[in-house]
Amino acid sequence: AQSVTQLDSHVSVSEGTPVLLRCNYSSSYSPSLFWYVQHPNKGLQLLLKYTSAATLVKGINGFEAEFKKSETSFHLTKPSAHMSDAAEYFCVVITGNQFYFGTGTSLTVIP
């Protein structure tokens, strides 16, 4: 079965501290992996994507993610959280012609 699991439904960090949002996937094929961000009552905005090039992918707003095939993970990180990073984050796995959304991680940034 192909699927994606976001390991934390809620993450809270203090402003200026690192952010780690975890995503694991299962796939029989070489996957494409995406992270999207959604602010309240807004659509989803692409943060970054992995499509079998460099395993460390840099995205917008200082976010990056590393594809680790041996761990089937694609965790999203940022060195220093900003108040504007508070939002919902979705990991998306695409394998073959099927796409799968994670259930989302809500990030709270504490001033």
Place this chain on the structure above:
Amino acid sequence: DGGITQSPKYLFRKEGQNVTLSCEQNLNHDAMYWYRQDPGQGLRLIYYSQIVNDFQKGDIAEGYSVSREKKESFPLTVTSAQKNPTAFYLCASSSIPGARDTQYFGPGTRLTVL
């Protein structure tokens, strides 16, 4: 500006009424998608279209209908047969049919059934 527009942003309807949500894109994308988002459940695919005059059911198509008469438009009708229609609806498009290409999302329509 290129992008995807959805209207209206908020929509209220009475039980038993059909309602149509608009989705327009000027990105010249071939593929378009409709998702439903409920709290804590991520996004679920309702319908998708890879080309004009063609569309396919997604995972939760029951109670919904779509049309794709023009490349830039993919309206979604929520019918009275949909048992729990209150949700946030997102439209997306991608340049390449099939799932490998990046999907770009509209701002969403929040539907509330009274």
